[in-house]
Amino acid sequence: MKTLLIDPALQSPEVEPPLGLLYMAHMLERAGFTADVTSCNFDEDFARLDGLLAQSYDVVGVSALSFRLSEAIDAVQYVRARCPDSIIVMGGPHVTAVGTEGLDDTTADFLVQGEGEETLPSLVASLANGEGGQEVPGTLQRQNGAWRANPKRPPNPALEFFGYPRRDFLDTFSQHLAVTTGELLPEPCTTLMGSRGCAGKCTFCQPLIRDLFGNAIRCRLPESIAEEVRYLRDTYGVASIQFADDMVLVNTAWGQRLCTEMARTGVPWAINARVDSINPEIARCLAESGVVKILFGAESGSDRVLKRLGKQVGRDTNINAMRACVDEGIHVRASVMIGSPGETEADLDLTLDMLRQVRPHSIIVNYTKPTPGSGLYRQFVRRSDSNTTNGAKAALPRPVGAVGRRADQFASMAARSQDAPFTSISVAVLEQYRKEMLAQARGPANQA
Ligand code: B12
Numbered sequence: 001m002k003t004l005l006i007d008p009a010l011q012s013p014e015v016e017p018p019l020g021l022l023y024m025a026h027m028l029e030r031a032g033f034t035a036d037v038t039s040c041n042f043d044e045d046f047a048r049l050d051g052l053l054a055q056s057y058d059v060v061g062v063s064a065l066s067f068r069l070s071e072a073i074d075a076v077q078y079v080r081a082r083c084p085d086s087i088i089v090m091g092g093p094h095v096t097a098v099g100t101e102g103l104d105d106t107t108a109d110f111l112v113q114g115e116g117e118e119t120l121p122s123l124v125a126s127l128a129n130g131e132g133g134q135e136v137p138g139t140l141q142r143q144n145g146a147w148r149a150n151p152k153r154p155p156n157p158a159l160e161f162f163g164y165p166r167r168d169f170l171d172t173f174s175q176h177l178a179v180t181t182g183e184l185l186p187e188p189c190t191t192l193m194g195s196r197g198c199a200g201k202c203t204f205c206q207p208l209i210r211d212l213f214g215n216a217i218r219c220r221l222p223e224s225i226a227e228e229v230r231y232l233r234d235t236y237g238v239a240s241i242q243f244a245d246d247m248v249l250v251n252t253a254w255g256q257r258l259c260t261e262m263a264r265t266g267v268p269w270a271i272n273a274r275v276d277s278i279n280p281e282i283a284r285c286l287a288e289s290g291v292v293k294i295l296f297g298a299e300s301g302s303d304r305v306l307k308r309l310g311k312q313v314g315r316d317t318n319i320n321a322m323r324a325c326v327d328e329g330i331h332v333r334a335s336v337m338i339g340s341p342g343e344t345e346a347d348l349d350l351t352l353d354m355l356r357q358v359r360p361h362s363i364i365v366n367y368t369k370p371t372p373g374s375g376l377y378r379q380f381v382r383r384s385d386s387n388t389t390n391g392a393k394a395a396l397p398r399p400v401g402a403v404g405r406r407a408d409q410f411a412s413m414a415a416r417s418q419d420a421p422f423t424s425i426s427v428a429v430l431e432q433y434r435k436e437m438l439a440q441a442r443g444p445a446n447q448a
């Protein structure tokens with residue numbers, strides 16, 4: 001069976017290779033199927049996709065992020081129009097988060113929830129054997145116009161089993177490498193995944209990460225991660241690595257082993273981390289092993305807001321962690337959220353004050369938005385589907401009615417910075433705070 005995996009356009013300056021598709025490509029090849037991967041990020045008008053589709057694939061997979069759901073749906077329609085006989089499978093965070101929501105009108109044949117490394121090869125094998133893809137755990141199948149769900153597939157506890165993502169199967173990998181981010185990481189830079197899962201309970205994110213990757217946090221062997229880094233350096237000239245993990249310092253012992261192995265590679269790296277995984281000793285260990293940049297989801301300087309967001313850390317932990325890394329000379333990027341539920345101007349002042357105290361090197365300020373799959377999204381849907389109104393509801397985007405239209409709503413919300421569905425503080429005031437917060441970054445050139 002010939003398979004093609006498609007990453008629809010992200011329209012983001014941070015065009016990163018689709019690691020999930022590349023892992024699945026590895027597992028498909030291992031199961032005896034061919035797998036090509038393409039990214040529409042560099043494919044205006046689907047010209048490249050057209051060329052690929054001429055090869056008549058038996059199975060075509062399309063990945064869907066909620067905020068790019070329209071692009072994913074477009075890609076499915078495009079494939080269906082050109083290859084009416086191909087089996088089309090959709091998967092990814094959106095499908096995992098909300099199942100068939102927003103997908104009523106797609107012509108996909110199967111949906112996959114959770115990790116695809118084992119589900120997709122099982123599905124393709126079932127199709128190849130003439131079993132029609134029936135009963136494959138982790139899938140939903142279209143039957144007589146409705147979706148039928150099979151049992152979920154538990155995540156494989158051994159991440160090493162998935163091998164390395166096959167970047168050599170991605171026709172646009174050299175273009176991903178050529179994207180310059182203008183950041184301090186030496187280029188070319190690319191991403192890598194060292195662990196999956198997160199123990200956090202942030203309401204604007206979970207339970208999506210648990211639904212995608214399971215409750216347990218799984219870590220790869222640090223030696224194998226370093227081996228992948230050396231492979232990337234020697235094969236593609238990669239000069240630095242951005243870890244895409246949600247919570248790279250999952251435990252101190254593993255984190256320290258990873259530092260030792262990464263130091264041996266001599267390749268600078270950057271991570272995302274929770275503030276409660278950092279202390280001065282770990283910060284030193286990170287700096288000595290070549291970590292040049294660390295992104296913290298600090299979110300707020302108000303304990304009240306942090307608690308309501310389920311962060312399980314307080315303002316002091318934010319400050320101590322960021323300071324420890326600043327002191328070690330690591331570029332600290334603080335991500336904060338404004339317009340969170342129940343947030344007042346006094347809370348925003350506390351966030352501003354926290355940033356003044358730390359002076360991170362760069363700052364990202366996002367409006368709190370309802371990401372499908374998160375607790376906040378469920379709250380948002382309950383409110384927007386309800387008929388009653390109150391002050392907070394007046395600030396919500398219009399109720400959506402048919403679920404299909406939510407796709408456009410997600411997309412427009414992601415595109416506009418000024419959507420603030422959870423607060424009655426005016427956008428003008430929020431924007432003023434945003435400007436003041438950004439002004440607290442050490443390097444104005446690095447503000448985001
Ligand atoms: C790196 C990353 C990015 C990168 C690029 C993403 C990319 N090209 O894949 C960048 C920085 C660009 C990015 C941007 C954004 N991101 Co992002 N990102 C991530 C991150 C941290 C890692 C992605 C990754 O590689 N995962 C590892 C692989 C193994 O997992 P995976 O991609 O999900 O794929 C697996 C399964 O989903 C499934 N699967 C996926 N596709 C398909 C397709 C088929 C056919 C099948 C069968 C299975 C399948 O199988 C794969 C293998 O197991 C995730 C969090 C996370 N831990 O995953 C968030 C995440 C994907 N991002 C998210 C969000 C919200 C965003 C932003 C909207 C943030 C923002 N406010 O701007 C933007 C959107 C950009 C845009 N303009 O549209 C959400 C998505 C939520 C949702 N419901 O869609 C996530 C889950 C974070 C979160 N906790 O909420 N992101």
Ligand code: SF4
Nearest residue numbers: 198200201202205246
């Ligand atoms: S926002 Fe980050 S820390 Fe919080 S649960 Fe999600 S991945 Fe974990």
